[in-house]
Amino acid sequence: MSIVTEGAVQRRTTPYRHDMVGSFLRPDSLKQARAKFQRGEITAEQLRAVEDAEIVKLVEKQREVGLHAVTDGEFRRSWWHLDFMWGLDGVEKAEVEQGYKFQGVETRAETARLSGPIGFSNHPFIEDFKFLKKIAGDDVVPRRTIPAPAQFLAELQRGENKESTQAVYGEDIESLIADIVKAYRGAILAFYEAGCRSIQLDDCTWGMLCDKNYWEARQQEGVNVETIASLYARVNREAIADVPEDLTVTTHVCRGNYASTWASSGGYGPVAETLFGIDQYDGYYLEFDTERAGDFTPLQSLGNQQVVLGLVSSKTGELEDKQAVIDRIREAAKIVDINHICLSPQCGFASTEEGNVLTEEQQWKKLAFIKEIADEIWKD
Secondary structure (H helix, E strand, C coil): HHHCCCCCCCCCCCHHHHHECCCCCCHHHHHHHHHHHHHHCCCCHHHHHHHHHHHHHHHHHHHHCCCCCCCCCCCCEEECCCCHCCEEEEEEECCCCCCCCCCCCEEECCEEEEEEECCCCCCCCHHHHHHHHHCCCCEEEEEEEECCCCHHHHHCCCCCCHHHHHHHHHHHHHHHHHHHHHHHHHHHHHHHHHHCCEEEEEEEEHHHHHHHHHHHHHHHCCCHHHHHHHHHHHHHHCCCCCCCCCCCEEEEEECCCECCCCCCCCHHHHHHHHCCCCCCCEEEEEEEECCCCCCCCCHHHHCCCCCEEEEECCCCCCCCCHHHHHHHHHHHHCCCCCCHEEEECCCCCEECCCEEEEEEEEHHHHHHHHHHHHHCCCEE
């Protein structure tokens, strides 16, 4: 065993040494049911029955592959982020002229837009979580993934949404932030009351802020990107301040994950101090599967949190070289203590219902591969 991995031990709480980000490929039966629902051929109750059945099978499969924390695969969602936003008070589903731009691909042209002040009174995700917790039982941890507050703020400040946001809040950014924070606190506490003890805030904003082209474009617009980074950190920090002590809050940082393509590129250096300075996070799920994410040097700014290295790609079905992954873990362990490191894919397998370009069999082999590596490094 390498000297940097001596004394490596397993964890008994989230994030676990072998983990995953959240979403899974939608099975054909679910895709067909959603299509029938959209055509008006089945009811919402019939669709939910199909979702329930597939989530039950998914949770069992996650158990079989050895995951200690499970999700519902985001099977009831179309998007990793917009569906949650649509469920908040004062937010509506809207169409735009163009979707999000990825490398050679454009998504469906949908967004979350304000129709009134932001608030939280209830949310369909709460009942969804209760179902997950019920079927998870006591042997695995049910996790909830939602978009980060900063991601919501960024969506509301998109060019297509600025007018609607200003119609509600004017230039009063403080009131906008206060309402986002209050709504998120309400949602997080509602999840907690429903039995959630592990929640993950997914956040692509930092991936964009790491991108040199994005920085240069915003600077040409007269926007101070460092100010934006501080604002994003602030809204995230305030939303999770004073959560119950037994609630684990993590975040996932991504550079885009749609149909096996990506949106941004660049190492974590430009945002390391700001991003890793959010002390309220218990762990960071970070993309590291390609050179686009840079090296591990920025992890020097990490505090006492866990870092889940996304060294295995969810974008392709081909398994990585096992020794190469182990070597990269050892490389990271020269900067971060080995017992503050975990392993996962760089992102989910289906950030949107379209999913990445691989098979369900390959998806499960990836997770089994991650467990195999983790069990070799971190012992009981």
